[in-house]
Amino acid sequence: MASHHFNFLFKESIYPMAIVDHEMRFLNHSKLWLEELDINEPDIIGKSFYDIFPDTPQEIKKIHGECLKQTIKKHKIQKIVTSEGRLKYIDWQVKGWKEEERGLSGLLIVAEDITMAKRNEELLLSVQQVAKIGGWEFDFVANKAYLSDITKEIHELPLDYEMDLDKGLRFYKKGEHRQKMEKAINEALTHGTPWDIETILITANGHERWVRSIGECEIVDNKCIRIYGTFQNIDQKKRIELHNEEISERLTIATTDAANIGIWEYHINDEHVIWDDNLHRIYGVTKGRFKGTIEAWKAIIHPEDYMRCHTELTSTIADKKNRTMEFRIIWPNGEIRHIRTEFTISRYENGKPSRLLGATWDITESKTTELQLKDLLKITNEQNESLMNFAHIVSHNLRSHSSNLSMLTGFLLNETSDNEKINLIKMLNDASSSLNETVTHLSEVVHVKTNSEEKTKKINLQKALKKVENNITALLQEKEAVCNMRIDESIYIEAIPAYLDSILLNLFTNSIKYSSPKRKPVITIEAEEKENRVIFTFADNGLGIDLDKHGKKLFGMYKTFHNHKDSKGIGLFITKNQIEAMNGKIEVESAVDKGTTFRLRFQKTIEKEYPKTNEKNKEYLHY
Amino acid sequence: MKKIKSTCIIDDDPIFIYGTKRIMKEIDFCDDILVFNNGQEAIDGLLNITAQGKKLPSVVFLDLNMPIMDGWEFLENFIKIPNNNREMVTVYIISSSVDPRDVERVKGYDIVHNYILKPITPQDLKDVLADVA
Known part of the structure; x- marks a missing residue:
């Protein structure tokens, strides 16, 4: 009876045990033993454990x-695939037994199914890897999903x-995402390749959302029997990411292609400088050539602008304002470019600056236009001013004569004395001349002012001087003037011939007119070439002018400084205008x-080289 | 109308000087006429008068555009002349200039009494006489 009860209890045990x-021949087993381990054979009593489980590892x-010998208790986990192909984690709990009286011994074996626990453990591991994530698995053998x-x-599925x-x-989502x-x-099924991809999912409620799926597979006998992994909603992150990408792309298009704006970063602590591709282009520096140091950057800035930039930058960092700076840089090929940059300053919590971030663009074209415009405005103002002065001078000078004429004619009408009449007529004649x-x-003057467009010609300076000197030989000899002319015969200048003659004549006659009565006049004429200019000096040992007193008026109209009968105050005024009409200068x-x-400055003639054949042809034509 | 004792004309234009002198005679403007051809001559001449302890002329007719020293420079130098009757001297600018800048600038000199536009007429001198004498 006791044995029967025991047998019943054993068969109905809630554990799969044998x-x-x-x-190792089965003496007995519970019903669950067969069910849980998918044993299809109806009767395993008397059969060997190892026949039923041929894959039992060593x-x-x-x-x-060990358990048979010492009647001890041990356990070991084994991953098995049942005869129905189910994958299970079995915790084998083994205990040896011995019945001394009958001389029998054997083992009690409990097969605890720990598959669920094991799977949870695996899922947990994945979850730990990527936080806040769902888990999943597909069991291909059972075609079941967890x-x-x-x-x-x-x-957005119901939990069941x-x-x-x-x-x-x-x-x-149908299309690229599902594919x-x-x-x-x-790939996972055929090669066991794990994956980690981001795709769009359409939820049960029809919402589109970005998800990240990470999967791995479990291979048994070269066959993938299970895939499992994690699942994460990355919609927000992904959309921000895509949005940023879009903005960044748009910004790149805007800054690089459209506006040519270069971006830079300066880390104050380690003096490290970062330039984007565009900034390299703006600075004319090949990518990779820029060393990324503040020193390398300073070296490109125009020396005349460097100190100002330095001061501005220092004060900007100090007064915590964002700032704009304009300066010039020198390209490796020597070209000077105008640069404008706007930047912001990032700071640590204690207010110490950590980083400057700026945008830079080339403003050479607009700067050049601005300068041209300023020049033009200046010229216009000057011309306006000089026109106004001219109008007043004209009115003044014409009026002074006309008032004399009207006064004299008034006297003449009432004059009775014949002698006085003759005197008045003589004065009238003087006034009219x-x-x-x-x-x-x-x-x-009007001619010079209005015909400044007259064409300049290549003129040999020495020849021009000789010609004028010859014309006034008589005057020079009368005053016993000495003329030292040290002009290289190879010097050619760009000048309007009539103006040049007039200028030189005026300089000669001025020197003679205002020569000192105490000494013989000595005139020294020299010229030197400087780049594209010719500097011409005309010096005398005459009376001289007090420039502190009269300097401003020297080249003015109707300004005279010596009590000389021929002083009209017009010569130097016209000389100055003629020189300026030829783009020259007089000091x-x-x-x-x-x-x-x-000291006069002329434009030097730039020689164009003609091929020899042309030169010959030209000579021929001259003959 | 009383007669002015001494008048001074500072101008580089001989025809103007001739005309002014002639009109002065016609209307019996003054006893003596001093003539200087530019500002420098005038300053030198007036300093000479002061040095001799004589009185400066009470009326000065001053042109603006002159060589060597123009009317403006003359005014600057004239106010520095140390003479006790300098303040009794009345200066009249006589010029052909209708430039408003000149007219405006003249207003800056207290010593200048009026601005007379050339040509000078007998009426102009009669008005001066009425003002001064």
Whole structure:
């Protein structure tokens, strides 16, 4: 009775357990033993454990042996695939037994199924790897899917939803996204390749969302029997990421292609400088050539602008404002470019600056235009001013003569004395010739002012001087003037011939007119070539002019400084205008009773080289 | 109308000087007429008068555009002349200039009483006489 009860209890045990003899033959087993381990044979009593479980590894066989000998208790976990192909984690708990009286011995074996625990453990591991993630697995043998609650939530599925692989795939957005997922699973099934991909999922409620799927597979006998992994909703992150990518791309297009804006960063602590590709282009530096140091950057800035930049930058960092700076840089090929940069300053919590971030662009074109515009405005103002002065001078000079004429004619009408009448007529004659002279001067000035477009020609300076000197030989001889002319015969200048003659004549006659009565006049004429200019000096040892007193008026109209009968105050005014009409300049140095030196600047003729054949042809044509 | 004792003309234009002198005679403007051809001559001449302890002329007709020293420079130098009757001297600018900048600039000199535009007429001198004498 007791034995019968025991047998019943054993059969109905809630554990899958079995009892074997010392030769591992089954003596008894619970019903669950057959069910849990998928044993299809109806009767295994008397059969060997190793026949039923042919894959029993050596280490478990060893445990069996040890427990038989010493009647001890041991356990070992084994991953098995049942006859129905189910993968299970079995914790074999083995205990040896001995019945001294009957001389019997054997083992009691309990097969605890720990598959669920084991799977949870694996899922947990994945979850630990990527936080806040759902888990999933597909068991190909049972064609069953296990989804964690989070995974179902991401799919917007009810928690009791039954999933399989085909259903699962249909949740991915048709087209590239589903193809991407299918491909990953195929790769996993055929090659056991794990995956980590981001795709768009369409939830049960029809919402589109970005998910990240990480999967691995379990291979048994070269066959993937299970895939499992994690599942994460990355929609927000992904959309921000895509949005940023889009903005960044747009910014790149805007800054690089459209506006040519270069971006730079300067880390104050380690003085490290970062330039983007565009900034390299702006600075004319090949990528990779820039050393990324502040020193390398400083070296490119125009020396004249460097100190100002340095001061501005220092004060910007100090007063915590964002700033704009404009400066010039020198390209490796020597070209000077104008640069504008705007930047912001990042700071540590204590207010110490950590980093400057700036945008830079080339403003050479607009700067050049601006400068041209300023020049133009200056010229216009000057012309306006000079026109206004001219108008007043004209009115003044014409008026002074006309008032004399009207006064004299008034006297003449009332004059009775014949002698006085003759005197008045003589004065009238003087006044009218003065008026005539004034009108001639004014028209000369107008001519210079309005015909500045007249063409310049290549003129040999020495020849031009000799010609003028010859014309006034008589005057020079009368005053016993000495003329030292040290002009290289190879010097050619760009000048309007009539103007040049007039200028040189005026300089000669001025020197003679204002020569000192104490000494013989000595005139020294020199010229030197400087780049594209010719500097011409005309010095005398005459009376000289007090420049502190009269300097400003020297080249003014109708300004005279000596009590000389021929002083009209028109010569130097016209000379100056003629020189300026030829893009030249005139300056003066003088000391009273020592002499005066005029320094004139002309445009040098740039020789164009003609091929020899052409030269011959030209000569031929001249003959 | 009383007669002015001494008048001074500072101008580089001989025809103007001739005309002014002639009109002065016509209207019996003054006893003596001093003539200088530019500002420098005038300053030198007036300093000479001061040095001799004589009185400066009470009316000065001053041109603006002159060589060597123009009317403006003359004014700057004239106010520095140390003479007790300098403040009794009345200066009239006589010029052909209708440039408003000149007219405006003249207003800056207290010593200048009026601006007379050339040509000078007998009426102009009669007005001066009425003002001064």
